[in-house]
Amino acid sequence: MVIMMKLNSPKEDLEEVIKKIHSRGCKHHEIWGTEKLAIGVTGQTAALSEEEFLIMNSVEGVYRVSKPYKLVSREVKSEDTVINIGGKLIGGEELTIIAGPCSIESRQQIFDIAGELKEMGVKFLRAGAYKPRSSPYSFQGLKEKGLEYLSEVKKELGMMIVTEAKDTSTLPAISELADIIQIGARNMQNFSLLEAVGELSNVILLKRGLAATIEDLLMSAEYILSQGNYNVILCERGIRTFETYTRNTLDLNAIPVVKKNSHLPIIVDPSHGIGIWDKVPAMAMAAVACGADGIMIEVHNHPESALSDGFQSLTPKNFKALLNKLEQLAPIVNKKVDVNVAIA
Ligand code: PEP
Numbered sequence: 001m002v003i004m005m006k007l008n009s010p011k012e013d014l015e016e017v018i019k020k021i022h023s024r025g026c027k028h029h030e031i032w033g034t035e036k037l038a039i040g041v042t043g044q045t046a047a048l049s050e051e052e053f054l055i056m057n058s059v060e061g062v063y064r065v066s067k068p069y070k071l072v073s074r075e076v077k078s079e080d081t082v083i084n085i086g087g088k089l090i091g092g093e094e095l096t097i098i099a100g101p102c103s104i105e106s107r108q109q110i111f112d113i114a115g116e117l118k119e120m121g122v123k124f125l126r127a128g129a130y131k132p133r134s135s136p137y138s139f140q141g142l143k144e145k146g147l148e149y150l151s152e153v154k155k156e157l158g159m160m161i162v163t164e165a166k167d168t169s170t171l172p173a174i175s176e177l178a179d180i181i182q183i184g185a186r187n188m189q190n191f192s193l194l195e196a197v198g199e200l201s202n203v204i205l206l207k208r209g210l211a212a213t214i215e216d217l218l219m220s221a222e223y224i225l226s227q228g229n230y231n232v233i234l235c236e237r238g239i240r241t242f243e244t245y246t247r248n249t250l251d252l253n254a255i256p257v258v259k260k261n262s263h264l265p266i267i268v269d270p271s272h273g274i275g276i277w278d279k280v281p282a283m284a285m286a287a288v289a290c291g292a293d294g295i296m297i298e299v300h301n302h303p304e305s306a307l308s309d310g311f312q313s314l315t316p317k318n319f320k321a322l323l324n325k326l327e328q329l330a331p332i333v334n335k336k337v338d339v340n341v342a343i344a
């Protein structure tokens with residue numbers, strides 16, 4: 001259920017509504033828009049009646065949300081969510097660029113790549129310390145050591161960090177360091193992890209599962225919002241299909257469909273989506289063309305010797321060429337991209 005209130009409602013009116021919600025054993029969520037305040041009500045809402053809220057001061061409307069996801073839906077908030085991280089915006093007119101290696105491999109490796117990306121004006125550095133690999137014999141990440149290197153990079157270069165939380169036991173350390181906590185495709189339906197990140201204040205990047213529908217993705221996001229963390233970015237990263245010439249099938253259909261059904265920002269990871277480095281730029285451009293709020297790209301100085309995902313990683317030089325093209329494309333889709341690469 002969603003209760004619409006005037007933005008400038010007196011504090012007491014809002015408190016009365018919240019008190020009533022709690023007295024009926026339900027939870028409230030304040031979703032502030034620019035024109036209205038929506039109070040999302042979750043829990044056993046079937047026992048509540050619209051009328052008991054409609055008679056309250058400053059309440060303008062009470063609606064039942066028809067979708068299985070509520071707080072993430074456009075029915076609750078019609079305008080796009082724009083997330084502010086340290087003054088940088090994600091969503092709205094902003095085209096966010098997140099780049100970096102799949103994994104942190106050494107201090108030197110992460111500093112070298114981060115240094116080149118920073119020079120190009122990239123604000124968000126991605127790199128995994130805990131890697132969820134399909135094979136237990138593949139490189140599992142540098143773990144604590146990796147976080148240590150990332151924290152040095154953060155301090156020295158002032159970049160914002162995107163890194164994956166693989167489980168709840170390592171979550172506190174990741175939460176302390178990361179500006180954006182990534183929940184990987186394989187964990188998209190790890191509901192205890194989703195609930196745990198829902199209690200944090202970090203921004204969460206939720207990747208679509210390998211065999212998850214768009215509705216599954218939105219319901220997983222709902223787990224996070226239902227715990228009180230409304231700063232969620234969705235990420236399309238390709239799904240499994242019968243196709244074998246590409247690593248996954250990048251489902252760009254998801255972008256306009258998510259935009260219709262949810263107010264949350266959605267970015268695209270074409271690196272995992274197609275899995276072949278020289279095809280990544282084409283899919284990154286396509287993602288921006290169809291309305292993505294950003295892209296996340298794997299970049300490595302020596303893709304041929306990378307410990308994970310080298311085959312889909314761009315060199316800094318190729319990544320720079322892509323940024324150049326994105327700068328030209330962005331205004332056509334009413335987006336701004338904040339990077340420092342001169343248009344050739
Ligand atoms: C990654 O971003 O390196 C990663 C492991 O992604 P995914 O969870 O989408 O496979």
Ligand code: MN
Nearest residue numbers: 102298308309
């Ligand atoms: Mn990877």
